[in-house]
Amino acid sequence: MAKGRYTESGEESPKVKITRESLRESAMIFGYLKPYRFKFAAALGFIALSAGTTMAFPYLLKTLIDSAHGSLILPFRLPFQLTTGRIAVAMMALLTLQMLISFMRVYLFTLVGENAVADMRKDIYRKLITMPMDFFANRRVGELSSRITADISQIQDTVTNALAEMLRGFLTLIIGLGLILYISVKMTLLMLSVIPVILLVGFIFSKRIRTIARETQDQLADSGTVVQETLQGISNVKTFTNEWYEIGRYNKSITSMVSLAIRNGRLRGFFVSFLLFTVFGAIVLVVWYGAGLMQQGALSFGDLMAFVVYTAFVGGTMAGFAELYSQFQKTLGATQRVREILKDMEEPVSINPETLPEKYKLKGNVSFANISFSYPSRTDNPVLKDISFSVDKGRQVAIVGPSGAGKSTLISLLLGFYKPTGGTISFDDKNAVDIPITNLRQQIALVPQDILLFGGTIYENIAYGRHDANEAEVMEAARKANAHDFIMSFPEGYKTVVGERGVKLSGGQRQRVAIARALLKDPVILLLDEATSSLDSESEMQVQEALQNLMKNRTSFVVAHRLSTIRNADMIMVLEDGMIKESGTHEELLAIHEGLYKYLAELQIR
Ligand SMILES: Nc1ncnc2c1ncn2[C@@H]1O[C@H](COP(=O)(O)OP(=O)(O)OP(=O)(O)O)[C@@H](O)[C@H]1O
Numbered sequence: 229m230a231k232g233r234y235t236e237s238g239e240e241s242p243k244v245k246i247t248r249e250s251l252r253e254s255a256m257i258f259g260y261l262k263p264y265r266f267k268f269a270a271a272l273g274f275i276a277l278s279a280g281t282t283m284a285f286p287y288l289l290k291t292l293i294d295s296a297h298g299s300l301i302l303p304f305r306l307p308f309q310l311t312t313g314r315i316a317v318a319m320m321a322l323l324t325l326q327m328l329i330s331f332m333r334v335y336l337f338t339l340v341g342e343n344a345v346a347d348m349r350k351d352i353y354r355k356l357i358t359m360p361m362d363f364f365a366n367r368r369v370g371e372l373s374s375r376i377t378a379d380i381s382q383i384q385d386t387v388t389n390a391l392a393e394m395l396r397g398f399l400t401l402i403i404g405l406g407l408i409l410y411i412s413v414k415m416t417l418l419m420l421s422v423i424p425v426i427l428l429v430g431f432i433f434s435k436r437i438r439t440i441a442r443e444t445q446d447q448l449a450d451s452g453t454v455v456q457e458t459l460q461g462i463s464n465v466k467t468f469t470n471e472w473y474e475i476g477r478y479n480k481s482i483t484s485m486v487s488l489a490i491r492n493g494r495l496r497g498f499f500v501s502f503l504l505f506t507v508f509g510a511i512v513l514v515v516w517y518g519a520g521l522m523q524q525g526a527l528s529f530g531d532l533m534a535f536v537v538y539t540a541f542v543g544g545t546m547a548g549f550a551e552l553y554s555q556f557q558k559t560l561g562a563t564q565r566v567r568e569i570l571k572d573m574e575e576p577v578s579i580n581p582e583t584l585p586e587k588y589k590l591k592g593n594v595s596f597a598n599i600s601f602s603y604p605s606r607t608d609n610p611v612l613k614d615i616s617f618s619v620d621k622g623r624q625v626a627i628v629g630p631s632g633a634g635k636s637t638l639i640s641l642l643l644g645f646y647k648p649t650g651g652t653i654s655f656d657d658k659n660a661v662d663i664p665i666t667n668l669r670q671q672i673a674l675v676p677q678d679i680l681l682f683g684g685t686i687y688e689n690i691a692y693g694r695h696d697a698n699e700a701e702v703m704e705a706a707r708k709a710n711a712h713d714f715i716m717s718f719p720e721g722y723k724t725v726v727g728e729r730g731v732k733l734s735g736g737q738r739q740r741v742a743i744a745r746a747l748l749k750d751p752v753i754l755l756l757d758e759a760t761s762s763l764d765s766e767s768e769m770q771v772q773e774a775l776q777n778l779m780k781n782r783t784s785f786v787v788a789h790r791l792s793t794i795r796n797a798d799m800i801m802v803l804e805d806g807m808i809k810e811s812g813t814h815e816e817l818l819a820i821h822e823g824l825y826k827y828l829a830e831l832q833i834r
């Protein structure tokens with residue numbers, strides 16, 4: 229079973245040092261914001277306004293209190309009498325304005341963030357699905373889908389939230405500091421003197437807290453892997469009666485996670501109580517000092533109160549910055565990985581087949597000239613060696629040979645999933661590399677070795693072969709594929725839902741649905757990679773008949789494990805170790821003394 233820590237596969241975005249380089253890389257995000265730049269600018273404006281109104285509120289509160297006290301001294305002259313009633317009305321007006329501003333801020337940021345991120349998601353998906361096959365061979369599917377979900381969520385969070393918080397924070401800090409300095413320079417300095425202490429202690433604690441937090445995360449991911457693996461492979465667990473073993477594995481993983489989390493909690497507890505003591509200690513000192521000033525008449529009660537409130541704003545903002553910083557680090561990590569995908573080369577498929585420049589109609593002649601091939605991931609392992617053959621249109625070619633001989637690989641080359649490392653594949657007299665890949669694949673159908681049905685109805689699964697087919701055509705294809713009868717035996721007929729959450733079809737039934745799908749596509753060239761699992765003779769006969777229908781009037785390549793399938797083939801190629809060992813008709817091959825085909829045939833008769 230594939231093992232992997234979620235941290236590697238990207239459940240949690242990695243943190244990246246904030247450097248000029250990484251910042252430049254993340255500029256990609258702004259490209260996605262560009263279509264919404266006016267709305268985004270407006271949103272930023274509302275943030276500034278909202279910071280302003282929030283900060284104005286305590287000042288008005290102070291004015292109200294002081295004017296009731298009769299100790300209000302304004303730094304400027306007003307053309308009208310400032311009564312408590314007027315101040316209260318002004319405050320209510322400010323609150324109303326604040327309401328409007330807050331609404332616009334949240335609304336606009338959501339609008340811009342959601343749209344920009346949706347664009348990014350669509351881009352990445354389009355990019356992913358048009359990647360060549362070897363891109364997928366080198367990566368885990370879990371990793372890829374996590375990039376689409378986890379990394380983009382991280383980015384979204386930053387766009388819709390962290391950027392706004394950052395701007396607000398800066399404004400709050402500047403206005404707040406300015407105001408408390410204005411109220412009392414001495415008190416401000418006294419208050420600010422605790423900051424270096426907090427920073428130092430915070431620095432020491434946060435490093436240890438982060439290390440433990442990461443370990444906890446890894447441990448949690450490990451236990452997640454246990455759950456995922458065992459639930460996916462539940463039949464394995466049960467056949468080997470390994471429930472007790474898995475329970476033990478899970479418990480152990482959870483226990484060590486808990487002890488880590490508790491250690492982390494203890495550290496955080498120490499830190500939080502230290503912070504509270506320092507901050508409130510400083511406030512007590514400052515208020516004590518301020519109370520003295522008040523007694524001397526150097527400070528009004530409203531001033532003292534406003535000072536405490538603004539200090540709380542400033543302190544809260546500073547604490548928030550630490551969190552924001554780590555958010556930004558994570559986002560940089562996420563953007564880097566997303567960019568990695570976006571800059572990889574995709575396959576030259578045309579996404580909209582109708583817009584193909586010129587459609588080259590295949591006749592069905594196929595030839596391989598000295599084809600050699602090794603997979604990009606294992607270049608030292610030649611899978612096909614010097615394969616040459618040619619097939620006239622409408623002929624039936626069978627490929628047989630031991631497991632691992634390279635049969636499925638040969639089929640992949642025909643579909644252009646990979647490029648041969650040497651030699652030329654030609655369709656009719658045209659070099660395969662000169663035919664647009666979409667054009668080629670449109671005229672080839674594959675019934676693969678392991679058939680995957682999509683979650684959906686049987687009807688939809690057959691119609692996947694040709695989306696514009698009508699109901700009569702779908703049913704006709706199902707009839708020819710010998711699938712109609714078993715489909716109709718389900719209470720919901722063609723509307724029966726199959727796939728992961730639906731009815732499980734048997735191997736033979738799945739094969740016939742796949743054959744119907746291929747029939748509907750009506751390809752010039754047919755590729756059939758026979759399933760290795762054996763069918764009972766009844767369904768084998770039905771599949772056989774369906775195949776005969778499918779192969780009529782087309783060039784077909786059939787990878788066969790049951791030699792009975794291919795007795796009538798025009799040519800049988802015996803592949804071993806990536807080379808063609810023998811080729812000819814059934815009779816010709818049986819006549820070869822000590823031949824491989826003869827040996828395989830004799831094995832199956834026994
Ligand atoms: N994506 C891949 N990357 C690297 N090597 C691969 C890949 N797919 C197959 N191979 C290797 O290529 C060789 C041929 O594999 P292939 O699937 O073509 O065999 P096959 O003849 O279809 O076997 P079977 O009868 O079991 O289906 C094997 O050694 C296999 O390990």
Ligand SMILES: [Mg+2]
Nearest residue numbers: 635636677757
């Ligand atoms: Mg195979």
